[in-house]
Amino acid sequence: MTGVAVVGFAQTPCRVREDVTTSGVEMLVPIFAEVFRATGLTKADIGFWCSGSSDYLAGRAFSFVQAVDAIGAVPPAMESHVEMDAAWALYEAWVKILTGEAEIALAYGFGKSSGAQLRRVLALQLDPYLVAPLWPDSVSIAALQARLGLDAGRWTEKDMATVAARSQTAAQSNPQAQVSGHVTISELLERPYVAEPLRAHDCAPVGDGAAVVIIAAADRARELCARPAWITGFEHRIDSGALGARDLLAVPSATAAGLACAARAAGAHGHRPDGIDVAELHAPFTHQELLLRAALRLGDGVDVNPSGGALCGNPMFAAGLARIGMAARAVMSGRAGRTLGHATSGPALQQNLVCVMEAQ
């Protein structure tokens, strides 16, 4: 199977922005320029473009169409779109390179959540007959999952606050983070609930942002980047949409995706893969990081979310792609040998994607 590597990544600072629209163009143009500068590529070099976004953030049909302006698709481009986090757009782009139809591909995602009432809009992801008519918002759904873990002794509110405190501290080194700073666990635990048992620090902030990742096939990758982040595993799975029928304390789709990545790497290397150095997990709620660590069998030695993760900046439909980009950057910078980027979609970690990258 063709070697494919991440050779470029850029993201906007995540924050509430009055100067951008839901079309994404204003956020995308500067980060396309940034990633082209870094790689020396131009739009003419991109063999396939794929984006991820959602009409429901914009409140209009076909809202992804205007983002195509940022591509400059004259002459015409080979281009596609998923109505999902752009991590899945990257997956589609990776597949395109594997078929041989492109050598270099670019995936981008964007979301202006601040124009919508995000936690309410996401209720529309739920079963349209049995659940959505009650308008259960996304924070409440996550809170139900969090309490299950508390009741089962899987974690405590202090464990959740520990994730938040650690993430915010780490995010100080991430100029694109929306939330960062030093805060103690006891300070956090004194703050009020927003959706008991969740407090504000347990939930990702609402912000606007975009991200872009460029991947390339073997020889091109080596030309474009001193230390490409080679994709040795790229898998995704989905669990049932029936919240009441699913064990919300297990994330079988993440476990299956992780195992499949490991199996693929073992197949490629001929031996069991080494451990992960850095894992960027798309966990918009503190307890979800704990769930994902367990589901992906990440040991204590793994550096989880050195960027601060989604808890410190969650540009909808770009956050998963940004996790992969940050994990890739850890390899590209020489800081890490083997990293994992994770993305999630749907309520309470219903669908999960894992991308494992290595230095060579």
Place this chain on the structure above:
Amino acid sequence: MRQPAAVLGIGQTRHRSKRTDVSIAGLCREAADRAVQDAGLELTDIDAVVVGKAPDLFEGVMMPELYLADALGATGKPLLRVHTAGSVGGATGNVAASLVQAGLHRRVLAVAFEKQSESNAMWALSIAPPFSIPVVAGAGGYFAPHIRAYIRRSGAPPHIGALVAVKDRRNGALNPYAHLQQADITLESVQASPMLWDPVRYDETCPSSDGACAVVIGDEEAARASQAPVAWIRATAMRSEPTMFAGKDHVNPAAGGEAAAALWRQAGITDPLNEIDVAEIYVPFSWYEPMWLENLGFAEPGRGWRLTEAGETALGGRLPVNPSGGVLSSNPIGASGLLRFAEAALQVMGKAGAHQVPGARTALGHAYGGGSQFFSMWVVASTPS
């Protein structure tokens, strides 16, 4: 690099203005069950699922693949949802094919659907954001001016559109799944129907349909193991361009022309008119048949209408176009592109029943969407090469 892939089975629903007998999941499952059965398989044999549909606003369900995972047997499997406006059905077929062509999966299920009766398509397509002038009245209002420009540019006589409408609706009457079945439609009745967006008349306009289409795509081993004929995917192509840009040719868009050129190259076809036996082309308004014949390279620019006028695109002609009745007979928007791809496959599998083109061995499936900006297409054949 690209592994061989073939269509093992196809399924579709009876398309109707309102499928009040099923839920959204039920609609999709009807098509999926038929496709899997047609392929001689079970849902459990499927390795990955690709869902395609147009805007979520049509059904008021955000990211419906999340809700559909159980219904499509996708729980525990990889599931993607593509959305490329009206061409999405085609993109769904292409993405599903690429999963097999990349060597990642052995059997992939592609499902595309729209349950437009949950809301009102015209409403969803006409939501004007603030500060915009609500001039355009739906898709017809968008495309009618470009049809006028084609007529001016080509010098085509005014009845060509009506000829297409008659042909496609009569073909639809041969297709038990088609929404509109109008065996008795005539040129006169079309030309007497109300003018909706001058120059486009009511009978030259696609309906709004509830419907789904599903296709099972398999690898070489699965194809060779199949008891029934398969449709080998010889080539796929996708191209996009902006909705508007200075100098855009709205009548003969570059994205469509370049996608077609790439498609013919990949398939080793140098003379499409003679080498393609049947074409399922996305024609939502009658005049798009001659326009797309030119865009695809079946005719020189300005001469596509002559093929229509001479009867060459009717069943029995040199290049039957839309023997299924096409989008003019059934238009569940998210599914329409995949229906074109699936009907092309049915032809070379010899399974098209009353609308079968005898001896069809090589067929084109085509879809477009947005402001004539997203194009996806494939060539299927009864043999692998």
Place this chain on the structure above:
Amino acid sequence: MDHPLRAPLEIEFDYTRSLGPVLSEFMTALAGRRILGARGADGRVHAPPFEYDPVGSAPPGELTEVGPEGTVVSWSWMPEPLEGQPLAGPFAWALIRLDGADTTMLHAVDAGSAAAMRTGLRVRTRWAASRVGSIRDIACFEPCHGVNAAEEAGAAEEAGAVTGTITPVRLSYMHTASPGESAYLRGLADHRLLGQRCGVCGHVYVPPRGTCPADGVPTQEEVELPDTGTVTTFCVVNVAYPGQRVTPPYVAAAVLLDGADIAFQHLILGCEPSEVRMGLRVRAVWSDSGISHFAPTGEPDAAYETYARDL
């Protein structure tokens, strides 16, 4: 620097959802104050029932009755309910395992306060006063307090078969115009037409898009254009539809302003629709908020060659 213009955007529709056989049976039962569940391949009883089993995807066999009481398996607190949620005052969301079921139902519990909620709480259905066959026929759940559930809840009854349900969806957004669009709209208020020229291809766009769609680069050079132009192509709109602002028949045209390199959509009024032609010369008719429409100037038509490239 002016702030980009913003305005509220509301989208609203009453979705008409057909239920199919399984959900029809479930909703019909709800209207009659009964809750049904389905047994899955792994032996678990699902309430609400599945249409397609998460294990194996098969549709259910016969549905069986569950509830009306149940146990809270998890809960969270909603201090300030959002529009459309089951209760106007603070309430608990809960996953409730109805008696006889193995899975949980997501619904609201009118507990009064978070202090009154706990995992393991026994709750019972509170039925809506009038029921139509919707998950909202269960108004919410309430703590049991040891009373006889069947008597309090109201007897089950036969209801007419329900095959569809109506789900209103109303969403509010704050829509932001792009900086280019905002400048254009402010210009319109001053009766000026402001386009932008792309620094790469040199083409003038009106309305300005902020980014040249052909080159993907920001467009910044402002170009003021006259309010005269040519109709390149058009159609006559005869159809009415919900939300339409102009009464048909009317002409929707592509107008290529003098000096612009791209046409834009507008209305042609001030003559019979049948008088509109490709090449018609037009001028903007201004109103307080901008351009009301374009009307013929009376000049001779522009030659086809002058706009053929823009079709």
